Amino acid sequence: MITSQAQRKLLRLINEVGFEVDSEVAVGPYSLDCYCFESHTGFELDSKYTHMSKKRDKKRDDWIWENYRIPICRVDETELEDEEAVKAKLLRFMEIWNDGKWRRGAFIPRSYGEI
Secondary structure, three states: OOOOHHHHHHHHHHHHOOOOOEEEEEEOOEEEEEEEOOOOEEEEEEOOOOOOOHHHHHHHHHHHHHHHOOOEEEEEHHHHHOHHHHHHHHHHHHHHHHOOHHHOOOOOOHHHOOO
């Protein structure tokens, strides 16, 4: 469940650029702030309260990639002040991953269904 105002704003911006996402989706021992089933991509909001160390973030993101082949777009809470810049960042990220080339051989867990 999206709980903070910043998380709700990120969810709204993702929806505004044309992608439907679910919030707080479990991925192994972790949870993604937002997950797009259509493109098999994740989104994380980094804030001053919930942000782990960059080293821990990288380890977590690498684990999710290695085990589920989910690329993650990280957005810092301070970036949300410029909504247009965040939308551009989200679109660039989705363009990179939406072409489908990265999916070849990707492991998609049964709980996510067929994508």
